[in-house]
Amino acid sequence: MTDRRPLRPSSVALAADPALERLLWDDPFLRVISTTCPPGLRLEGEIDLCSRDLLAAALDEAVRFGSGDLHVDLTSVTFIDVAGTRMMTTAAKTLSRDGRRLLLHATPPGTRKVIHLLGWETTPGLMHCIGAML
Template sequence: MYDRRPPRSRMTFETDDRARVTLVSHPFGLRITGEIDRGNRHLLAGALTWALLAGSHDIRLDLSGLTFIDVAGMRLIVTAAARLSSDREVILDPISPAVRRVLSLTGWDQAPGLRVCS
């Protein structure tokens, strides 16, 4: 079971040899760095599940340090955005060129509940 309380400060949620997910309390969200693919997608899935349950705020994802994300990983983000109530969003800010490319190729930059910045 995930602790539903927002973190008091930045802390590492989960990490492996290729990716790191860090909780950020203000603005509420996650910083995801490294590479997300089949081998470690569970890190992203777990962190997004926690963020969906942890509060009533928008969820800001800092993806500026993400050097690679496969389509299935991006689908996790889009699906999380779609699961939010209409008064919440998943905000991608900032994002890396790799993320921008996947969003553009899939058309998910216009997905419901998802706001792409910078």
């Protein structure tokens, strides 16, 4: 199981404006960065069995403690398995109960196809946005 403790910010996170983003987890498979403008998460790496716990923890924290819509930037994600995709649709359903949405930015084509094939494109609160977050 992956260690869930936050690590010291990487040079990438330190170079960014600390008021706008904060490195939550830096794992060999997945890096999770919290953003405030727009409010959400930027994910980098692979989302699979090895990193699923990190994604679950990050989504849970963002859903529970955030307000408004949750933006998830997938620009630097190289792979997402079906279970990782399901976690995002589950988070979208939870957000929709409070009138909030999960906005996926730069969703990889394979992930969009999985969402379509499984009928998850009609998930309440789930939206796809073209391109990365601003």
